[in-house]
Amino acid sequence: MADHVVIVGGGQAAAQAAASLRSEGHAGAITIIGEEIHPPYQRPPLSKKYLSGELAEDRLFIKPPEFYEASGIGLKLGVTATAIDRSGKRVATPKGDVAYDRLILATGSHVRRLNLKGSSLANVFYLRSIADVDLIRPHFEKGKHLVIIGAGYIGLEVAAVAATRGLKVSVVEIASRCLARVTSPVISSFFDGVHRKAGVHFHYDARLEIFEGHDRVEDVLVNGEKLNADFVIAGIGILPSDHLARDAGLTVENGIVVDEFGRTSDPDIYAAGDCTVHFNPFAGRKVRLESVQNAIDQAKIVAAAITGKPKSYAEVPWFWSDQYDLKLQTAGLFSPTDQVVLRGDPATAKFAAFYLRDGVLAAVDAINAAPEFMMGKLLIAKGARLDPARLADPAIPMKNVAT
Amino acid sequence: MAKITYIESNGKEHVVEVADGLSVMEGAVKNLVPGIDADCGGACACATCHVYVDEKWLSKMPPKQDMEQTMLDFANDVHDNSRLSCQIKVSAALDGLVVRMPKSQH
Numbered sequence: 001m002a003d004h005v006v007i008v009g010g011g012q013a014a015a016q017a018a019a020s021l022r023s024e025g026h027a028g029a030i031t032i033i034g035e036e037i038h039p040p041y042q043r044p045p046l047s048k049k050y051l052s053g054e055l056a057e058d059r060l061f062i063k064p065p066e067f068y069e070a071s072g073i074g075l076k077l078g079v080t081a082t083a084i085d086r087s088g089k090r091v092a093t094p095k096g097d098v099a100y101d102r103l104i105l106a107t108g109s110h111v112r113r114l115n116l117k118g119s120s121l122a123n124v125f126y127l128r129s130i131a132d133v134d135l136i137r138p139h140f141e142k143g144k145h146l147v148i149i150g151a152g153y154i155g156l157e158v159a160a161v162a163a164t165r166g167l168k169v170s171v172v173e174i175a176s177r178c179l180a181r182v183t184s185p186v187i188s189s190f191f192d193g194v195h196r197k198a199g200v201h202f203h204y205d206a207r208l209e210i211f212e213g214h215d216r217v218e219d220v221l222v223n224g225e226k227l228n229a230d231f232v233i234a235g236i237g238i239l240p241s242d243h244l245a246r247d248a249g250l251t252v253e254n255g256i257v258v259d260e261f262g263r264t265s266d267p268d269i270y271a272a273g274d275c276t277v278h279f280n281p282f283a284g285r286k287v288r289l290e291s292v293q294n295a296i297d298q299a300k301i302v303a304a305a306i307t308g309k310p311k312s313y314a315e316v317p318w319f320w321s322d323q324y325d326l327k328l329q330t331a332g333l334f335s336p337t338d339q340v341v342l343r344g345d346p347a348t349a350k351f352a353a354f355y356l357r358d359g360v361l362a363a364v365d366a367i368n369a370a371p372e373f374m375m376g377k378l379l380i381a382k383g384a385r386l387d388p389a390r391l392a393d394p395a396i397p398m399k400n401v402a403t
Numbered sequence: 404m405a406k407i408t409y410i411e412s413n414g415k416e417h418v419v420e421v422a423d424g425l426s427v428m429e430g431a432v433k434n435l436v437p438g439i440d441a442d443c444g445g446a447c448a449c450a451t452c453h454v455y456v457d458e459k460w461l462s463k464m465p466p467k468q469d470m471e472q473t474m475l476d477f478a479n480d481v482h483d484n485s486r487l488s489c490q491i492k493v494s495a496a497l498d499g500l501v502v503r504m505p506k507s508q509h
């Protein structure tokens with residue numbers, strides 16, 4: 001009998017792994033165990049067009065519900081896996097055990113929570129799931145005061161939707177600039193300017209003190225200043241959902257450790273997506289990526305390995321973010337010590353920042369600049385050594401910068 | 404509502420009804436038509452929803468935005484009738500549309 005593959009987690013990586021197992025010819029049973037009640041869905045629109053109301057819920061689904069039935073993929077939704085019995089090859093759930101031949105962990109990540117006086121009051125929200133957005137959306141009314149904690153991608157995307165809707169938005173950030181963890185100061189100051197123009201207030205180097213209010217937060221105390229809040233949304237990072245793996249004795253280091261074939265330290269258990277850490281050749285170190293690209297590509301690698309056609313993971317990391325009418329596309333992984341080469345003028349809202357590491361292209365942030373992103377991605381894959389002067393010259397088409 | 408014919412690179416045809424307001428990409432995904440990956444889910448960020456529009460339909464296509472054109476410039480096997488299917492909104496005006504998928508989206 002062909003192997004039964006069980007996938008724990010029902011998100012981007014789970015859907016891709018199941019679909020790729022079928023397209024690669026896996027003949028055995030496939031079962032997805034997902035904690036949420038929804039079939040696997042895309043999270044990126046949650047802080048963009050789903051939050052703004054432009055996309056209905058069913059347009060988030062990665063595959064229509066019929067897909068799973070038609071493809072012989074069992075969906076156990078609203079079911080949480082609680083333990084892995086590696087010697088018995090079973091996954092425990094409150095609805096009974098599920099036996100596996102191969103197991104894929106695609107449990108994603110969960111939000112880091114605030115731990116401050118008042119932070120568990122009813123109008124403090126997080127944004128990770130459809131259910132979260134459904135709670136937030138009724139508060140999105142013109143004129144309301146929204147305090148966003150954290151100026152990462154999610155915080156800024158929420159700020160853009162809220163400011164566009166006419167809310168009064170303050171963003172509180174512990175670092176001295178927005179997007180500090182993921183990009184260079186030029187890109188941070190560009191986004192800072194765009195949001196300020198839209199009426200968003202930033203509080204950097206913020207010492208968040210307490211949330212004041214009785215059953216609801218009414219004020220947020222920051223650096224001694226009182227910010228009026230009708231509601232609060234915190235986007236202060238995510239943590240890998242790796243506790244099942246850790247409890248089962250798999251190697252876990254701030255994420256489930258996988259090799260270039262998506263294998264964990266147990267030969268019958270694989271992992272993909274946000275819950276993993278892997279050695280990434282473009283970073284030159286172990287990284288935990290939080291992106292659709294990584295979820296999809298690792299899931300494909302796992303499916304390839306399980307169907308006996310192992311391919312090693314060698315994709316350039318990429319990501320995007322939509323704010324107002326701006327599209328940021330990034331490829332590679334930025335490091336603070338990289339040389340920054342600007343191409344185009346930020347004032348035109350169409351430009352790119354390239355990051356060279358010892359002369360070799362390591363990453364690019366492109367704003368409304370698809371050629372810079374697409375060509376940049378190719379050049380990063382090649383490990384291209386580039387002349388900063390040519391790269392900075394918009395008169396030289398991207399296709400020719402390397403020659 | 405529009406009837407759209409999607410033709411896989413091996414010649415297999417899928418004729419499906421697609422509701423107004425969805426994209427041509429979503430029409431394929433919702434109807435289990437293979438051959439369009441759409442990794443970014445329609446954000447015009449990945450270029451894995453590439454299709455060739457039947458020549459007869461080219462004149463009826465909504466124009467390409469800058470972003471779509473520049474993303475397409477870097478896709479594989481791009482022809483004059485190439486489009487990113489997530490950027491084509493379906494309406495009754497596209498009833499009868501025929502699109503073909505490339506061999507691979509990567």
Ligand SMILES: Cc1cc2nc3c(=O)[nH]c(=O)nc-3n(C[C@H](O)[C@H](O)[C@H](O)COP(=O)(O)OP(=O)(O)OC[C@H]3O[C@@H](n4cnc5c(N)ncnc54)[C@H](O)[C@@H]3O)c2cc1C
Nearest residue numbers: 009010011012013035043044081107108273274290291292
């Ligand atoms: C608001 C938001 C905006 C984003 N925007 C972008 C973007 O623009 N571009 C981009 O590239 N990426 C973006 N991301 C990141 C991207 O969505 C994630 O990297 C991606 O969803 C990871 O996929 P995954 O399958 O690893 O995890 P997830 O999609 O998180 O799926 C994991 C699933 O497993 C379930 N699960 C966990 N533990 C268990 C268990 N024990 N039993 C059963 N089920 C379990 C979870 O409930 C969840 O449904 C965004 C994320 C968010 C939240």
Ligand code: FES
Nearest residue numbers: 445447450452489
């Ligand atoms: S789906 Fe990604 S560009 Fe069309």
